[in-house]
Amino acid sequence: MNKRLLAFLLVFILIFSFAASCDFAPTVDVGSQASSAAESRTASSAASSAISSQAGAHVSSEESASENESRLLVVSFIDVGQGDGILIRTPDDKFILVDCGPAEAEKSFIAFLKSQNVREFEYVFFTHPHADHIGNAVKVLQEFKVKNVYMPDAATTTKTFTNLLNELDKQKDIKITQAKAGQKITVGEVNIDILSPSKDKYGDLNEYSIVFKLTYKENSILFTGDAYIKNEKEMIAASYDLKADILKVGHHGSDSSTSTEFLNAVQPKYAVISCGLDNSFGHPHKSTLERIASAGAKIYRTDNDGTITLYANGVEIVIKSEK
Numbered sequence: 001m002n003k004r005l006l007a008f009l010l011v012f013i014l015i016f017s018f019a020a021s022c023d024f025a026p027t028v029d030v031g032s033q034a035s036s037a038a039e040s041r042t043a044s045s046a047a048s049s050a051i052s053s054q055a056g057a058h059v060s061s062e063e064s065a066s067e068n069e070s071r072l073l074v075v076s077f078i079d080v081g082q083g084d085g086i087l088i089r090t091p092d093d094k095f096i097l098v099d100c101g102p103a104e105a106e107k108s109f110i111a112f113l114k115s116q117n118v119r120e121f122e123y124v125f126f127t128h129p130h131a132d133h134i135g136n137a138v139k140v141l142q143e144f145k146v147k148n149v150y151m152p153d154a155a156t157t158t159k160t161f162t163n164l165l166n167e168l169d170k171q172k173d174i175k176i177t178q179a180k181a182g183q184k185i186t187v188g189e190v191n192i193d194i195l196s197p198s199k200d201k202y203g204d205l206n207e208y209s210i211v212f213k214l215t216y217k218e219n220s221i222l223f224t225g226d227a228y229i230k231n232e233k234e235m236i237a238a239s240y241d242l243k244a245d246i247l248k249v250g251h252h253g254s255d256s257s258t259s260t261e262f263l264n265a266v267q268p269k270y271a272v273i274s275c276g277l278d279n280s281f282g283h284p285h286k287s288t289l290e291r292i293a294s295a296g297a298k299i300y301r302t303d304n305d306g307t308i309t310l311y312a313n314g315v316e317i318v319i320k321s322e323k
């Protein structure tokens with residue numbers, strides 16, 4: 001037998017025994033989902049091993065694959081163009097959605113959620129009633145079971161927002177909560193602390209943005225919607241523990257947000273900006289990028305990097321981007 005044939009046979013046996021040892025059954029329903037379930041599992045397995053090797057874990061690879069995978073927090077900052085759409089999968093496989101992008105991104109956004117095997121959301125946050133954050137809200141409520149919705153006590157007269165209210169009115173079994181600083185949510189080992197809005201009235205819809213800190217063991221992420229420097233000042237004045245590994249940069253990197261004082265309080269290792277390529281607002285603004293760079297955070301941007309996904313095991317975080 002020549003060497004090439006022997007190598008080929010060896011690879012074939014390895015692939016076959018790996019496939020035989022994988023148990024996709026619990027997540028497989030029908031054909032198309034089978035492949036996406038396998039893909040998403042493979043992606044998180046790869047991240048598990050990456051985290052294991054980074055963290056210097058000394059468990060055997062078999063153990064780390066099964067144990068770490070079920071203990072990962074996965075957050076995807078979905079490329080929705082100009083807007084925000086963030087999917088969170090908790091380590092115990094519950095889904096949380098933070099905004100849902102503009103209507104223009106409907107097809108790819110809903111397709112992404114389905115590719116991640118989302119069937120129901122434990123919590124959906126509509127951070128504020130702008131169309132680049134709630135553009136696909138009705139579609140989300142119709143396509144997936146939603147248990148809880150958090151939204152600020154803010155209203156506008158746009159069709160997008162009115163349609164959302166009408167849909168919520170139809171779906172009587174969704175629990176709706178007006179978000180307010182000081183509220184706490186627990187999903188398994190994941191804790192969510194709502195830090196803004198703290199006042200009843202603001203001048204601009206962006207200032208009503210729900211800001212929350214999500215903590216999983218030693219890892220934390222700060223979600224800011226389109227909150228302004230005014231809100232950042234309020235959160236600093238309230239002496240909240242704002243320190244977080246990852247900062248979802250406020251208002252698509254606009255100069256209206258992300259002050260140096262706020263960055264000093266958050267001390268992020270990574271900053272994620274969700275914005276559209278060549279958007280008409282000029283987001284992210286150069287001055288914001290400079291402030292973030294001076295704060296020493298590595299910047300990821302959906303306009304350049306595509307969908308950005310982070311995997312956290314409670315100690316280490318691995319970030320992977322689509323592009």
Ligand SMILES: [Zn+2]
Binds near residue numbers: 251
């Ligand atoms: Zn926005």
Ligand SMILES: [Zn+2]
Binds near residue numbers: 128130205206226
């Ligand atoms: Zn906005």
